[in-house]
Amino acid sequence: MLEKRVELDAMKVVEIEKCRSDIKKLRGEIASQKHRNFIDDNNKRTPLRDVSSYPKYLLSEETIEALRLPTFDAWQWEPSEMLICLEFMYHDLGLVQDFSINPITLKKWLICIRDNYRNIPFHNFRHCFCVTQMMYSMIGLCSLQEKFTQVEILILMTAAVCHDLDHPGFNNKYQINARTELAVRYNDVSPLENHHCAVAFQIFSQPECNIFSSFDPETFKKIRQETIALILATDMSRHTEIMDTFTQKVNNFDSTDAEHITCLKMVLIKCCDISNEVRPREVAEPWVDRLLEEYFMQSDREKAEGLPVAPFMDREKVTKPSAQVDFITFILIPMFEAVVKLFPQIEEVMVQPLREARDRYEALKHINGTINEVQKKKSENLNMGGK
Ligand SMILES: [Zn+2]
Numbered sequence: 001m002l003e004k005r006v007e008l009d010a011m012k013v014v015e016i017e018k019c020r021s022d023i024k025k026l027r028g029e030i031a032s033q034k035h036r037n038f039i040d041d042n043n044k045r046t047p048l049r050d051v052s053s054y055p056k057y058l059l060s061e062e063t064i065e066a067l068r069l070p071t072f073d074a075w076q077w078e079p080s081e082m083l084i085c086l087e088f089m090y091h092d093l094g095l096v097q098d099f100s101i102n103p104i105t106l107k108k109w110l111i112c113i114r115d116n117y118r119n120i121p122f123h124n125f126r127h128c129f130c131v132t133q134m135m136y137s138m139i140g141l142c143s144l145q146e147k148f149t150q151v152e153i154l155i156l157m158t159a160a161v162c163h164d165l166d167h168p169g170f171n172n173k174y175q176i177n178a179r180t181e182l183a184v185r186y187n188d189v190s191p192l193e194n195h196h197c198a199v200a201f202q203i204f205s206q207p208e209c210n211i212f213s214s215f216d217p218e219t220f221k222k223i224r225q226e227t228i229a230l231i232l233a234t235d236m237s238r239h240t241e242i243m244d245t246f247t248q249k250v251n252n253f254d255s256t257d258a259e260h261i262t263c264l265k266m267v268l269i270k271c272c273d274i275s276n277e278v279r280p281r282e283v284a285e286p287w288v289d290r291l292l293e294e295y296f297m298q299s300d301r302e303k304a305e306g307l308p309v310a311p312f313m314d315r316e317k318v319t320k321p322s323a324q325v326d327f328i329t330f331i332l333i334p335m336f337e338a339v340v341k342l343f344p345q346i347e348e349v350m351v352q353p354l355r356e357a358r359d360r361y362e363a364l365k366h367i368n369g370t371i372n373e374v375q376k377k378k379s380e381n382l383n384m385g386g387k
Contacts (some may be wrong), residue, residue: 045116045202067133068140070275070349073283074130082129083110089136089157098150100214101182109209114197116165121293123167130287132160134272142343147255152265155223158211159230159269162200167192170298172237177307190235197228207282226262233266234273242266243335250341263340277328277357278336278350284357288320321365328358 059067066072067085072080090096090106117125133157134258139145145153169184175183175191182191201224204210212220233242246267249260295313302309311317336351 010354045112045199045206059084064088064092068137070122070134070137070141070278070282070353071283072133072137073280074126074133075283075286079114079125082126083107083114086110086129086161092144092154093136093139093157094150095154095157099154101211102213105208105211105213107333108184109203109211110161112203112206112209113161113165116203118154120166120167120169120170121297122287123164123169123292123294126358127287128161128164131163131269131272132157134275134278135160135268138268138272138346141346141349148261148265151223152220152226152261155230156265156268158223159227160272161195162203162227163196163231163234163269163273165196165199165203167196169294170301172235173310174298174302174307177302178305190232190237193232197231200227200231226265229262230265230269234269236274239270239331241362243338247338249304250338253342267335267339271339274327274332275350277324277332278353281357281360288324292318292320292323310365319365319368321361321368324361325358325365328354328361333358 063085063091067089077085087110088105090101095101096103096106113128114125117123117128139153139156144156145204148156170178170180172183172190172192174180176188180191182195185191186194204212207213212223217224232238242263246263247325249263253264254260276284278284292315297320299309299313299315302313312323333351333354336346336354340347340351
């Protein structure tokens with residue numbers, strides 16, 4: 001009996017030692033993740049988790065209906081639930097069936113995508129989900145499956161999923177001014193967007209994540225080229241150039257012309273990328289706070305490093321309403337109005353909410369202005385009284 005107890009205790013000690021070393025290893029991994037730099041982290045690109053840990057949810061009819069609309073509230077969902085929704089969209093659009101995508105590969109790919117978005121205030125996996133969900137709802141609302149081939153629908157959806165992969169939370173201006181590894185690697189030309197594409201195709205290069213495995217090399221090449229073109233189009237420094245081209249084409253749009261179609265796809269992904277203000281106020285507003293949080297993180301670092309700071313990122317210069325009014329008036333509304341010329345059905349569900357958001361922020365800006373005036377007057381009076 002005594003011998004057995006001693007043996008059992010010894011085994012427990014061995015188990016405890018094993019746990020200790022596991023914890024030590026895990027701590028090391030966490031610490032090294034914290035210090036990882038922008039590019040050299042190949043570990044993360046490999047799918048770490050087993051599919052069996054992936055919970056099997058069934059989406060209710062109500063959720064499915066909500067997913068088809070720009071009013072969908074992504075804040076209500078956990079990352080694992082967003083994965084289910086994305087998976088559903090690929091099935092629902094017929095992409096899994098039409099291109100014989102292995103459903104397990106689709107799951108593994110999506111898990112790997114989630115793991116390659118960073119935990120930062122704005123450009124995170126939830127943003128990726130929102131952009132893709134907006135694309136999915138636009139595909140439905142604009143009946144894009146009648147205008148585009150299924151390969152093009154696959155490209156639109158996949159570019160949306162991948163468009164901000166491994167975003168570090170500091171924009172191109174910072175990358176260039178701080179001469180980061182990314183800026184050096186891509187010669188200051190859209191360093192972030194180039195990086196998002198590169199990470200996307202590193203993920204596809206792993207057979208267990210390659211949802212394009214059934215395509216012949218020619219089609220794969222086309223998918224690769226167009227996905228890259230769409231992700232590169234999300235660089236806002238190209239906004240005017242892309243919109244000018246689109247406005248030229250939109251009045252006599254020819255859906256048989258490949259250039260016209262590519263340009264439309266670029267504008268569509270751009271619309272989805274910056275579509276938060278199309279959503280209801282309670283869904284849209286937290287995104288503005290998060291974007292400003294990310295901007296302030298950058299401008300604080302720029303100030304500390306003695307780099308130029310953009311006024312719209314400076315916590316001392318920008319306010320929520322002032323940031324939004326100009327962005328909605330000069331960027332969002334004109335872009336969506338151009339798209340309405342081809343798809344009048346989105347006027348009510350997408351452009352109207354934008355106008356309402358603009359008016360709301362305009363009113364707020366006005367109120368803020370008045371409050372500032374009053375405060376200024378008060379302190380002037382106090383100063384005068386002090387004299
Ligand atoms: Zn984005």
